[in-house]
Amino acid sequence: MARRQxxxxxxxxxAAVCRERGIPLTVQRRTVMEVLAGRADHPSVEQVHDAVKxxxxxxxxTTVYRVLEVFVQFGLVQKIDDPGAKGRFDADVSRHPHARCxxxxxxxxxxxxxxPGIDLPMAQVEDFTLFDYTINYLGHCRRCx
Amino acid sequence: MARRQxxxxxxxxxAAVCRERGIPLTVQRRTVMEVLAGRADHPSVEQVHDAVKxxxxxxxxTTVYRVLEVFVQFGLVQKIDDPGAKGRFDADVSRHPHARCxxxxxxxxxxxxxxPGIDLPMAQVEDFTLFDYTINYLGHCRRCx
DNA sequence: ATAATTGCAAATAGTTTGCACCTAC
DNA sequence: GTAGGTGCAAACTATTTGCAATTAT
Numbered sequence: 001m002a003r004r005q006x007x008x009x010x011x012x013x014x015a016a017v018c019r020e021r022g023i024p025l026t027v028q029r030r031t032v033m034e035v036l037a038g039r040a041d042h043p044s045v046e047q048v049h050d051a052v053k054x055x056x057x058x059x060x061x062t063t064v065y066r067v068l069e070v071f072v073q074f075g076l077v078q079k080i081d082d083p084g085a086k087g088r089f090d091a092d093v094s095r096h097p098h099a100r101c102x103x104x105x106x107x108x109x110x111x112x113x114x115x116p117g118i119d120l121p122m123a124q125v126e127d128f129t130l131f132d133y134t135i136n137y138l139g140h141c142r143r144c145x
Numbered sequence: 146m147a148r149r150q151x152x153x154x155x156x157x158x159x160a161a162v163c164r165e166r167g168i169p170l171t172v173q174r175r176t177v178m179e180v181l182a183g184r185a186d187h188p189s190v191e192q193v194h195d196a197v198k199x200x201x202x203x204x205x206x207t208t209v210y211r212v213l214e215v216f217v218q219f220g221l222v223q224k225i226d227d228p229g230a231k232g233r234f235d236a237d238v239s240r241h242p243h244a245r246c247x248x249x250x251x252x253x254x255x256x257x258x259x260x261p262g263i264d265l266p267m268a269q270v271e272d273f274t275l276f277d278y279t280i281n282y283l284g285h286c287r288r289c290x
Numbered sequence: 291a292t293a294a295t296t297g298c299a300a301a302t303a304g305t306t307t308g309c310a311c312c313t314a315c
Numbered sequence: 316g317t318a319g320g321t322g323c324a325a326a327c328t329a330t331t332t333g334c335a336a337t338t339a340t
């Protein structure tokens with residue numbers, strides 16, 4: 001899906017969720033969603049905040065934290081794995097692998113099409129009921145190579 | 146491998162690495178390794194610290210942080226993926242999937258034997274040179290179900 | 291002997307919370 | 316009008332750093 005379309009799609013999804021749940025669709029929520037859907041680099045809260053500030057000069061970092069938390073709760077956004085301390089977010093909630101540069105921490109999507117065999121069987125784990133999985137590739141990006 | 150054996154194996158590995166690199170094999174390092182190798186629950190730094198304190202009453206949390214960092218650098222231990230803020234550690238550095246309870250955060254190993262098709266192909270990602278991957282299953286553990 | 295590690299205290303980074311004011315519905 | 320959201324400042328949690336004292340080799 002093209003970026004423009006994806007942004008529109010997520011904006012519509014957000015509007016629908018707000019209507020359904022009866023919660024307000026604020027400028028902050030709309031803008032955070034548009035910013036996050038508009039980029040493929042899985043930004044941290046601070047990076048989202050920086051980008052949102054360009055459109056809403058007074059937004060607080062706190063609000064961005066809260067908005068992203070709500071988005072994750074409603075399944076609109078996923079918080080991705082990162083052994084570093086920072087939370088990183090992805091507006092694409094489909095099951096797809098990520099590749100992380102172990103040197104600079106950059107994270108990019110891996111197209112599922114590039115990965116035959118991506119449909120892992122659900123593992124058997126004693127005492128756990130599993131419903132999903134994530135795959136993370138590790139490597140070095142061009143700049144860090 | 147049985148737990149006792151695994152602990153001995155990691156202790157020996159640590160001793161070898163210290164000899165090779167010419168760095169001191171301190172009580173703290175030995176104890177942290179024995180504690181971490183002795184448990185399968187992928188503890189946080191604080192949990193390791195608590196356990197180490199029982200054997201070395203005065204250890205500082207700082208030291209545990211530093212020891213674990215050195216272990217990761219030398220490939221003796223891996224820091225595992227966790228979208229939460231805390232660092233979690235695993236003395237088993239072999240490539241094996243983890244299962245995480247999304248409710249309480251408990252993390253357990255998934256036996257590779259239980260998972261046909263675990264050998265994922267290395268993905269093609271533009272501009273990235275990949276050398277490894279991680280797999281994380283998500284679910285609910287018995288207590289949280 | 292000496293180079294490295296440790297423990298303490300203080301600093302920093304990331305995130306969360308309480309509360310008064312504001313806004314979408 | 317009202318429930319819920321937002322911004323600010325302060326609190327908290329996880330982690331890191333500077334430095335003097337200690338320890339492994």
